[in-house]
Amino acid sequence: MSHPRYAAAAALALASIVLLSGCTAPQDAFTDLRGDRERRDELPQLAEYAYDDVEVSTSRFVGEHDGTSLWLALGREDSGICIVADAGEDAWVVGCGGETIKIGGIAGTYEVLPDAATAPEGATKVSENVYAW
Template sequence: MRIHVRAAAATVAVLSAVALSGCTGVGAAYAVLDREAAARDEVPADLPGYAWDDVDQATARFVGEDEGTSLWLARARDDASACLLAYADEESWVLGCGGGGALFSVGGMTGTFTVVPDGAPAPEGMTRISENVYTASGG
């Protein structure tokens, strides 16, 4: 069972990337990433080191919870995309990235979440968790 869980956690499912507008920087697309860090923004310490290979952990900002899964947005190390960490526990998590200024979805054992830039319309049939994150689970 543990091997299956790790494989699922390591598998990042970026389900879609649909451009909403022209190229914009990640900061411009997600204002939450420009605010000062607070205590709640600290990410779980039990994630493996490889989880942060492509993500700037220091930029992670807590954006909400859905059915026991905590959610953080962060900047990718390439600074051209944003990333979403969906974390239920040390064995049930997923971290995926998408292009800055574009809608993208991340899914795994923790659920399916769609990230939209500031001011973008809500994805049809999804429930809002924060300004930028929506869930298919119904909240």
């Protein structure tokens, strides 16, 4: 195999590992998703398309920050972990990603990290896995 082809193959293999490792978010990596669901864990009613990538049956309410209510849930298929931030009216955002995700918008800025991760600098801890700015 020529050097350029070898380099391209190695880069492709590395990219695949990085992408695949970010696509799974096992429920046991997030303390906030453990335990039995309660009534408050139900997601709020948002736009019809808001939960297209969210496995709604796994949602858990994780707290509030500056008037915004927050939930975590597993994503559908390869969507990893999802966060729902709802500040009422039309001020909401839903984001899904790998094992870590950061979202921002009118409802605030939030980051989701698995249990073993280091807390982001300057952030306020909302729950075991969610941080806010």
